[in-house]
Amino acid sequence: MAVWPRTGKRRRAAKTAEPKPEPKSRTSTRLAQLKAVLLQLKPDVGSVFMAFKMTIAPLVCMCLIQSNVWINHFKTNGYLVALIANLALPFLPRGTLVLFNVRLALMTGVSYCYVLLAGWCGLQARKHTTHSPEQLKAYNSSAEAVVAIWLIFCVWLIFSLKSAYPSLFNLLSVGGIFAVATLPGLARAPTMKDVISQASNVVESFLAGQAFGFFVGIVILPRSGRDEFRQTFKGCLDGLVGVVRAHERCMDVFKARPPDYVPPSPTSMGDDADERAAAATKLQEALKGFTQGVIKARAAAGHAKLEMSFGRLDHGELEKMVSGLVDLVPPASGLFAVADMLKGAIDGSLQAAMASEAKRRRGTNATVDRQDEEEGDEEEQERETLDWHQHEEAILQHLHNISEAIVSGVEHAKLRFHLTDNKLKLPFVHRTKEDSSSPESFLESFRSVLQNECVVGQGEKLMDHYIRHRPKLEDLCIVRTEEQLDYVRYVLLLHSQTLLSSLSSEFEGLLILGEDYHREPPRLIIPPLGHVNWRSLFRLNRRATDDSGVELGAGFRKKDPDHLPPVNAFEKVGNYVRLIPAALRSEHAAYGLRGACAIMTIAIIGFLKSSQTFFFRQRLIWSLFAIVMSLGRTAGNSTFLLFSRTMGTIASMVASYIIWYIVDQKVAVLKFPLYGSAVFVALFTAIIMICNDLQIKKIGAAKLESQYSIYPPYVNFPYRLAIVLLGVVVAYFWTIFPFPMSEHGQLRQEVASSLNLLSNYYSCISQAVLSRLQGSFGDPRDEASPGFYILAARRRIFRKFQTVNTAARSNLSLVDWEFSLGGHFPKHNYTEILSLLDRIASYMSLTGYASRAFQGMSDTSAWCFVDEDDVTRSNLLIEGVTTRMVVLHSALSRAHPLPPQLQELTRAQMPEFSRETRSEGLAAAALIHGVNSYIVRDINRLTQLVKDLVSELDFTVTIETDSEIPLTPARNSRPST
Template sequence: MADNNSNHRKVDPATRSDSNNDVAADGAVEAPVAAKDKPSGVAAILAKLGLEPTVLILQFKGSLPPIIGIAMYQSDAVSKQFATLGYLIPIISVLGLAILPRGKFLQNMVLNVFAICLGGAVAMLALWSAVQARIHTTPAGQSPIDPATKSIRYNSSQSAVCGVWLFFGIWFVNMCRAKFPSFNVPVILFSILINVASTFGTRMPTVVYARNFVQQLLTAMLTGMALATVVSLFVIPISSRMVVTKEFQGAIGLMRKIVGLQSKYLVGLEELDMFTVATRQAKDEAEEERERSKRRHKKGKKGEKDGKTETPLSREEATAKELREVVAQCRELMGKIQMDITFAKREVAWGKLSARELGELAKLIRNTTIPIVGMTSIMDIFQRVAERRGWNTTAADPEVVAEKNLEKTVWNEVMKRMHEPFQLLSEAIDEGLQHAALQLEITPRPKAAKKSGKDADVEARGDTLQPGDVGFTKVVDEKLEKFRALKGVALRAWVKERALLRGEITEVSEEELRERDQAQLYVLLYMERLMYASAQGMKDLVNFSDMQVADGTMSKNRLIFPSQRRLRKWFLSIFDGDKSASEDSPDMIETGANIVYVGDGYNRKKDPEHLPPANAWERFGNGLRKFSRFFGSQESVFGFRVACATMTIGIIALLEHTQVFFVEQRLVWAMIMVAIGMTMTSGQSIFGFFCRVGGTLMAMIFCYIIWYIVDEKTPGVIVFLWFSIFCDFYLLVKFPRFIQACMIMMVTQVMIIGYELQVRKVGVMAATATGQPYYATYKLAPYRVATVAGGCFVAFIWTIFPSPMTDRTWLRRDLSATLYLLANYFSVINSTMQSQFDDTGGNPNVRGTPASHLQSIRRKIFGKVMLLLPSMRQHADWQKWEPTIGGKFPRATYEDIIKRSTRIMSYLTYMSYTMNHPLEHHEHGAPDTGKKAVVTIQPNQSQLLDQQQPSSEYATPSNEAPTADPDSHRAWINALRNVLKEISPSHHNIVSTLTLLSNALLSGQSLPPFLPLPRPYEMTRALLRLESKKSSPSSSSSIDEADMSPLVLVDSRTGRPVDERQANPGMGLGGHHILDPDNMEQPGYAEFAVLEICSTLICDDLEGLVKDVGKLVGVVDFSYTVDGRSGSTLMGDGHERGKGKVD
């Protein structure tokens, strides 16, 4: 089977089980099908447990290496070779993680082998130096054997040397583990080796004895890794390409489901109140969040709560809820694709698509997903409108209800007109995605259609082309043409309903009505632009699939090797996670002669206490300062904590009177538990403590069953041990959150059963020669539980002592970093937009140009934010395990900040996508005529306005002739350029506010009482001011300056705008000007609407962030109130203000 083919059973992604593991990322590309009969009997049980073929394969693969290690030790040759260290072979094979995809496993295997070899070298050096210390401190002629006890004499110098090496080794490797997450498992293996060698090395009399011990230990660990490697590569091999292919399958299936649900949702809005649906859905989500925090209540209270009657969701509300859930699944899956595609491109594979083609496929799927997911933001838009106009309350104000009903009527009519074009679009996207998936063999063809194209009887099907058939692209193109022919229908309906609405509303001013009209127009253009972008993304994917079939790429498999450049970047990525170079960037083709000056955002972070070095001596000084930063870093402190925790137990092995106790009670495994269980944060440590102790208790129970249910017979014990490990891997695959408990459970079972079988093989006398007494299983299992619990407890103590690093602190720091990255992301987008309007960026596909630099930085920031978002969710979950000392943790506020930050990132992504993916051709039907119009773009115009430029090399050029008016086109472009320059200060205020909020969260410093933020639709106001100055310079004086200001003061305590003069926000929106609907055929008008909608949504969430952060850090406010009268010297109301900082 080809690596990039996937012939597994199809699974509906909406109902599949947890897919957080690396392999079981099943998903379907099939559209939702009719409900089937529910399975019964064994099939129902398997479906309930989620025992799919992929899960069973992973369970089988994972259980093989330790069982092979246990079984092979029953051979006389193997037991003679490894003696009393044979039980390490199955333990190391478990830690080898044979279930990982090939790319990830090979990286892990190389690092594990390197760590084992490095640990062996360090252990040999430590033991050699310890033996030398014994030799140099032992009196001449004295035997190392004590004749009275017949044991090795105690030597304090040897023990001290072993202790020093142990402390240094544990500190160094754990510092590396904190710095480089890829070293997690290798550090555990290194720690096992150095712990065992250093504690047993205190009693080694000669170098020969030490060398034999280290050689035996090293061989046992390498043998365990070899077992894991053989099973991973040769027993049902699973490549990273197979994983990515299944993720592609799931992403395509989720996109098809999103389009179907979106169509169903819009149909429901043809009759219902969309504002009520959106508001009800938002309230339900908030209620769900509150319910999650109250799940630990007593059952009695739960019963009382269950007795309450709740209003059932309507069909549209249920659809909206399901749509949000599927969108969340799609975003999570796209994040996994972004991480896994790197490994898929790096590994040696037997498949069809090359590494570059695989990366291009991932890019095309991502470009299709963004606008499809973006269309679902219409729910958020309706919710914001309802909130701003007070329609989200149950108050029955007749005027408010009448106003709401009139606007609802407009949107109902618009949704009716949008039904037919969206239905055509959804059918085209659904069939196009299915066709591309079949062409690229992402999904298997139906059994009836598995014949080749030559043998397929098309005539027998009535000349009906199906997805996957040759020429089906024409069917998709025909539907897209029908969709384009209906363009402008919704806009014409809006114009008609708007005219009727104006005659019925008398309470609202003309200016405010025009502002609302403009906002409605933007929403329609926003939806239309995303609909066209979705169709274009799908068409690019279909063209890519047809191209791969046409050039023979999909005709046969071939051996694919990664390039040297890719392997070099793979190696560097292990040690540098922030490498920002793009693997898809082409080589330098051409260079310009212009000198480009870049801002500070391109440079490294500055040192506020030192200027940049100006000479060799200052550069040498900077190098020396790195040592102090290195030893004072958080990673070094964490390594020091782990070393102290290890020595807390290890000191027992270094003292004369407790050395025998350490060996007899097997406390070395308590030290190993410290290395495995030590974490940087207290919440994760507490969670891990309960997981490890619980896993060990379960392992003890399973060991009793395994050992005694078969009357201690070796064959039966091995079989039952395999079945137990097989079941343990089910928990690991299906519930990856409890991976710590699962790993400890398996390691403990293998350790106990393996030791008992080892003693049975080599004999009790040989087993006790090391000083460890023999215990039967019913005694050994509790000893293991005690040592594991003791080690985990010591690790927990050193996590919180002398001062804890809490998950709440990490969550706050991650939020600060996220807001700072969002500020950078917005700044990069703003610079990209400016360079596109000014035509100074150059070609983004040519390395060295400003546009290429901006694109690289944009991708780097996006990748960092995508890594921070799951990190914040993890810390938000782990902080629940931390005990609250003092006031309660403001969990709801932090969760709201996370939610708003995630939404801002989504809106920025839509803005970036809109600017960097222009449509193939830009045709707007005028709302009054419905005629098509296209425009002529000069070759040197910006990418945003160059609508004739395809969005990718797979796009089909438009065949329509340009017919637009050049003068009108030039005026529109110049207006956009001028308005961008005028609103630059307001855009900078968004960056400034995000940066200020980031610093406030990081430092805990209070916010200023008022923050300037851009008003909603500020670009629109700037265009109106520009038009007003040209048409009527004298009238500008009559316009309120507060309304025309690009900024608005926002109260840091409430997050609400402050407007003392109560200026009419709609003033200046009257008359015919450049923003009239008649100009919708101008290039960039729809893109302008997308930017306005996204900017407005960002500003809304930014106001909420100001309010939330103000609650956390307080506000600089020294106002006071006397007898209800404000004595504040600051602007605003003095109500509920205290003296000094407001908390």
């Protein structure tokens, strides 16, 4: 039972119980935080090797500056070779490294063609505005203006694409660096031969640096994408075991106490509460680790698909394995939701029990007859307690059996996927003649466990207990008595059983895939580079029309309120033309405009006659590199980048002093630090500083004085630091000017998108429940059945919700870096909203998994009826959830008030059942009906939080001298909720 006593004997035992000694002092909070930071900063072997590989190519390129052939060819552009060698990302896995460098070479080629075109246009403007050949070498404002326009358009396009496609950040940064490194100088070229010479020297520097980086990545300590996928996949399986074990620990901590349990004194109640909180926290951490492992596995699978190998897994099987891991996330997330609900119920019951006990102790003047009567009632309660304890132990045993089956299945999967070499540590089913046993032997035993243990509501005694002791008011959110706590325990334990059975069912797909993998012979696998499955582009439309009889609703297609669907070819072409102005008015184009303004703030100095010489002599072009790399999209992110890059450049300056002077300026023994900085701008600054002085020392200061300003190293390093910081500060300025692109608005939009996705998700869940009740769901493995499309839409929406919710939490963490004027940002409200959205998604997943028991049922009259419009209604679904979520989404995304008089959501009451009721699927219906309490509670709380943010339309007039005079709206004008 609960921790607090209920019977007279246990009460008297509680009076004489000795208080527990005070707990030992724990580690201070600051020391624990310091340990956590050091633990996160501790590099592993892979990180050390990747950092080492990152330093090899720039180091070799810097040493080559001392070669006469090298310096005579690249001249003062030798630092670009070392810079691009680092941007070739030699630490990537082989397949991804090849693909990235192919794209990088293509980007360099496109940039080269672009600057040649810009240089040709500038040269034509110079010729058309010059009257004699002698004036071609003089300053020409028309040529400078034309090249500046080309630079503005190039930078705008690059920053716009950076915003729209963040995954192309490095490729687009290389294109931006090429443009700003070449175009200012091409504006002064008097002939096309000079234009080609300058641009060719830069493109050769880029390609040479890329070649060094690519060679290091392929030859020195190469990384295999398939090996990394195997490691991450094994880590996901271990994470799944951790989630199952942590859940089992939670159920052990949260279970009811035996009848003969002597409770501790009230002063030690906090220890039990801490134990429950620690168990729930451990489960949450295990679930977080498992989810992050799945994300890493998806990324590793993308790398593995690009590699040519001799093995068993092709790109299709890799996708199936990753999809199987992703399908494990929803039921695993539901396990934490169940543990959190059970913890809240126990804590609420303890508070109520402590209050009732205090009240009982104050009433010490009761008569002896009343005490005797209480003794009789307590004996009956004691028998019921023993009966419930036996029932709970039976459910926990079922959960334990399912958990052990999953753990054994994980070990079997490791063996089948060849993820372990030590067979002595495998479970007993593999210790004897594993290779000669039948492949289906373990699957059959696994399925038998599922059939025996994963039946919701099994056992006549458990169902009898539910029917007899189900409270009249089934509000699971408010637990005041131990009888209600018993009911909550029963419902949540069955939820755990449902989720574990769903988890094991999803995991069975991985086991089947493992058997197929084990039987297939190794073969040569060629990556499908450039291959497009054209049939897949039309498969959804073809299957959803005449063949299957399944018609997707309007929610699956986005509609334009300003245009009807096109009916002819001209209107279809017009739709594509409309994409151009839509792109120009997007936030990505606005970000590109900010980038162009930031670049031209400094680049304009290089196009004006009076300041052009200063621009080139002082190498202000390096500040343009810093802008390309450090311009952030939002104010908070830019503030964080400003701080980190400033610290990084200062550290690089200090490192440059050490590198240059530790060897007494003897370049023959030049050293390069293994760890320059964690951010690229720090390494970029160090490379520029060192390479610049190496080039000056090799070419000679006398030859370069006519082109650049020459300073000694102890002056040059701080000066170049100031130039780089100038670019960082200018980038930050154009992030917050003329108005800041705030994390606040982006966070609000992402939270609103999460609300919209949850409304779609609940629509899929509701349709799945109704389809299963009506018997029209079909086989979800058949692509022609409605169930296939419903589950496919559910998976797609859930993955989008996870992506948007993760991005929202990332922006929430950056809010503290943003300087906010006026009132404080309501961070607490958004934090609670994100937590509520996570819980609501878990509850909705619970409903979907519990409804599997309705598949193929014949009698659903207990919770399903047909209304006057001949529409099937169900007491298991909550009316108005989708509408409420859409209303909240609209109000939050557009920052307008909520409609007036929004009523709180309520759930439909299930009918009363007699003890002889044996309706099919009753336990699953009870589970869904029970979890609706939590959905209703959290959505009502969500409505209140959104109302606090955007307010509500209030049609009242307040007179200062008297009370309010409400303007009552018409009866039929109240909005539907």
